[in-house]
Amino acid sequence: AQTVTQSQPEMSVQEAETVTLSCTYDTSESDYYLFWYKQPPSRQMILVIRQEAYKQQNATENRFSVNFQKAAKSFSLKISDSQLGDAAMYFCAYRLQGAQKLVFGQGTRLTINP
C-alpha cells in the first residue's frame, strides 16, 4: 500500500526567510503524481504545486519549489521569502497514475513569525 509521511508536525520560520517541509512516500510504482496542498484556517484545500514522477525537472511556482528525489522517494517543499499569508497546514499527497485516490500525509503546521 502506498503511504505518505510528513515527519515534521510543526515548523516555524521568520518572515522573509526560507523554510523546507519534508515529505517521503512509499510506493513500488513508477508512474504517479505528487502534490502539495495548503490548508489555511479557512479550511479550504488549495493546491500549491504538482509534480509528475516521469519529469526529472523540479516543479516551481513563484516562491514555491520542490526537491523531487525519485530514487529516495522524497518530495520536499521549499518556500522562499516566507510571508505571513503562508501560515497554514501543508499536506503532501500522492496519486498513482490512473487511480482516483489521493493518499495524504499527516500534515505540517507552518507558523510564520513576524
Added chain:
Amino acid sequence: NAGVTQTPKFQVLKTGQSMTLQCAQDMNHEYMSWYRQDPGMGLRLIHYSVGAGITDQGEVPNGYNVSRSTTEDFPLRLLSAAPSQTSVYFCASSYWVGSEAFFGQGTRLTVV
C-alpha cells in the same frame, strides 16, 4: 466561477440520525470524491466516482453511501450517524486522474 460547493458548512447530529452532505461542481469534471479529515491523520478517501452512474469504495467506506446520478452532483449519505463519524468532510473533483483535485470548503460534522 463557483468550483466545488458543499453544503452545509457545519452540522450537529444525534447518534442514529441520518443526513446527506451535498456536493456540486460546475467544472464538468468526471471524477469526484469524498474525504474525511481527522486530526493527525490527513485526509482519507471514503467513496469516489469516475462518472455519472459509477461509484466505488475508498479507504473508509463503512457507514456511508453515495450515488452519482448527474455529472455535477455527488451527495454523501450517513445512514445512522455514530460519534466515530465526527470529522471534517471534503468533496473534491478533478478533470482526469492525474490532474489536481479541486476541493470544496468542507463540512464540519459533530455527532453527539
